[in-house]
Amino acid sequence: MEQKQKNDFSQGSVVGNIIRLAVPMTLAQLVNVLYNVVDRMYIGRIPENATLALTGLGLCLPIITMVIAFANLYGMGGAPLCSIARGRGEAEEAESIMGNSFTLMMLTGVALMVFCYLFKKPMLYLFGASDVTYPYANDYLTIYLLGTLFVMTGLGMNSFVNSQGFGRVGMLTVVLGAVANIILDPIFIFVLDMGVRGAAIATVISQMLSTVWILTFLTGSRAILRLRLSAMRLKLDRVRRIVTLGTAGFMMSVTNSLVQILCNATLQSTGGDLYVGVMTILNSVREVIQLPISGLTNSAQPVMGFNYGAEEYGRVKQGIRFLSVATIGYTVTAWGLVHLFPVFFIHLFNHEAQLVEAAVPAMRIYFFGFFMMALQMIGQSVFVALGKSRQAIFFSMLRKVIIVAPLTILLPMIPALGTNGVFLAEPVSNFIGGAACFLTMLHIVWRELTRREQLAGQV
Known part of the structure; x- marks a missing residue:
C-alpha cells in the first residue's frame, strides 16, 4: 500500500515525480549507448578480418532495428494507456492493457523470427552484403534471432515498469543486460575464439538475463500492476488502441533507420566515404x-x-x-x-x-x-x-x-x-x-x- 501511494503521480511535486523517473531512465539509456559503443570496439579488435566482421555486424542493424521497432510498438503504445487507466483507478483494465501488450510481443516475436530466418540471405544482400561479408553477417544474425523474444520482452515490457513509477527497476533491467554483455563479449569473442558468433551468443544471454529480471518483477508482489495469464487474452478494441498509439514510436524507429540509409547513400554519391564517416560522427554526437x-x-x-x-x-x-x-x-x-x-x-x-x-x-x-x-x-x-x-x-x-x-x-x-x-x-x-x-x-x-x-x- 505504501508503494502504491508513493507511485501515485497525482500526489507530491509534479517536477519531483518527473525527475525521480528521469534520473534512472537517463542513466539506463546512457549505459545502453555505452554498451553499443563497447560492443563495436570489441568486434573491431578481432585479430583476423576485424573490418569484415564489423561490416557484417553493421549489415544486421536494419533487422535489429526492425525487432526493436516492434517492441516499441507495443511497449510505447501500451504503457501510456496503462498510466491513464491507473490514474482513473481502473487497475484491472491497466493490467489487461499490459497483458495484451505482452501477448502481442510474443506473437510478433515468433513471426519476426520465422520471417527473418526464411529471408535472411536476400535481406542481407539487399542491405549491402557481398560474398565476402555475408558469412560474418549470417553467423551473427543466425544466433541473434534466437533471442528475438528476449529483445521484445526486455525492451517492450520495461515501459510498463517505468509507467508504474519504478524507474530504478527499469534502469536495472538495462544495466543488467549491458554489463553482462560487456563482460561476456571478450570471453566468447577472444577467449573462446568464437568471433562474431561469440558476440551474438553474449548478446542473447544478456537479453535473456534482462527478460528473467523483468518478468520476475512484473509477476512478483512489488509490482503495482502484475502480469497475469487472465489479462493476456486479446481484445480487439484494446489491441487497436495499443497499436494505434504505439505506431508513433514505431514509425520514429523505422523512419530514423530509413533516413539514415538515405543520408549515407546521398553522401556516398556526392562526397564519398569521407562524408559518410562525417555523418556517422554527427549521429554519434547527437545520440x-x-x-x-x-x-x-x-x-x-x-x-x-x-x-x-x-x-x-x-x-x-x-x-x-x-x-x-x-x-x-x-x-x-x-x-x-x-x-x-x-x-x-x-x-x-x-x-x-x-x-x-x-x-x-x-x-x-x-x-x-x-x-x-x-x-x-x-x-x-x-x-x-x-x-x-x-x-x-x-x-x-x-x-x-x-x-x-x-x-x-x-x-x-x-x-x-x-x-x-x-x-x-x-x-x-x-x-x-x-x-x-x-x-x-x-x-x-x-x-x-x-x-x-x-x-x-x-x-
Whole structure:
C-alpha cells in the first residue's frame, strides 16, 4: 500500500515525480549507448578480418532495428494507456492493457523470427552484403534471432515498469543486460575464439538475463500492476488502441533507420566515404547529447498520463511547463557547446585530420537551432502521454518522411550546397517540424486542459 501511494503521480511535486523517473531512465539509456559503443570496439579488435566482421555486424542493424521497432510498438503504445487507466483507478483494465501488450510481443516475436530466418540471405544482400561479408553477417544474425523474444520482452515490457513509477527497476533491467554483455563479449569473442558468433551468443544471454529480471518483477508482489495469464487474452478494441498509439514510436524507429540509409547513400554519391564517416560522427554526437532530452520526455509521459486519467489537469499543465523549460534550456546550452567546441566532440570518435576538417563545418550546420528538435520531442511526448494517437503519428511522420527525406535528396542538387545540403536538411526539418508539433500541441492540448480545468472548478 505504501508503494502504491508513493507511485501515485497525482500526489507530491509534479517536477519531483518527473525527475525521480528521469534520473534512472537517463542513466539506463546512457549505459545502453555505452554498451553499443563497447560492443563495436570489441568486434573491431578481432585479430583476423576485424573490418569484415564489423561490416557484417553493421549489415544486421536494419533487422535489429526492425525487432526493436516492434517492441516499441507495443511497449510505447501500451504503457501510456496503462498510466491513464491507473490514474482513473481502473487497475484491472491497466493490467489487461499490459497483458495484451505482452501477448502481442510474443506473437510478433515468433513471426519476426520465422520471417527473418526464411529471408535472411536476400535481406542481407539487399542491405549491402557481398560474398565476402555475408558469412560474418549470417553467423551473427543466425544466433541473434534466437533471442528475438528476449529483445521484445526486455525492451517492450520495461515501459510498463517505468509507467508504474519504478524507474530504478527499469534502469536495472538495462544495466543488467549491458554489463553482462560487456563482460561476456571478450570471453566468447577472444577467449573462446568464437568471433562474431561469440558476440551474438553474449548478446542473447544478456537479453535473456534482462527478460528473467523483468518478468520476475512484473509477476512478483512489488509490482503495482502484475502480469497475469487472465489479462493476456486479446481484445480487439484494446489491441487497436495499443497499436494505434504505439505506431508513433514505431514509425520514429523505422523512419530514423530509413533516413539514415538515405543520408549515407546521398553522401556516398556526392562526397564519398569521407562524408559518410562525417555523418556517422554527427549521429554519434547527437545520440549522446540527446540522451537527457529522451530521458526527460519519456519520464514525463507516465506522470502526465496518470494525472490526465485522474482529472488533475492543472498538474498536467505543470508537467508541460517544466518539460518545455528544462528541455529548451538544455538544448540551447548543448547547441552553444557544439558550435563553440566542435573539435572536442569530434575527437570523442575520431582524430583523423581530414575527417575532422570536413566534420567541423558539417557539425555547425547539422546542429544549428538544435533547440527546435526539443520542441518536436516535447509535443510528441505530450500527445503520446495523453493518448492522442492521430497527432502523435502525424508528427512522427512529418519531420522525417515529409520533410527530411525529400530535402536530403533535393538540397544537394543545388550547386552551392553539395554535401552541405544533406546536413542542412536536419535543421530545416527541426525548425518546420518542431514549431508545427509544439504549436499544435499548445493549440489542442493546452486549450483542452484549460477548458476541463474550468469545468471542474464550476462543479
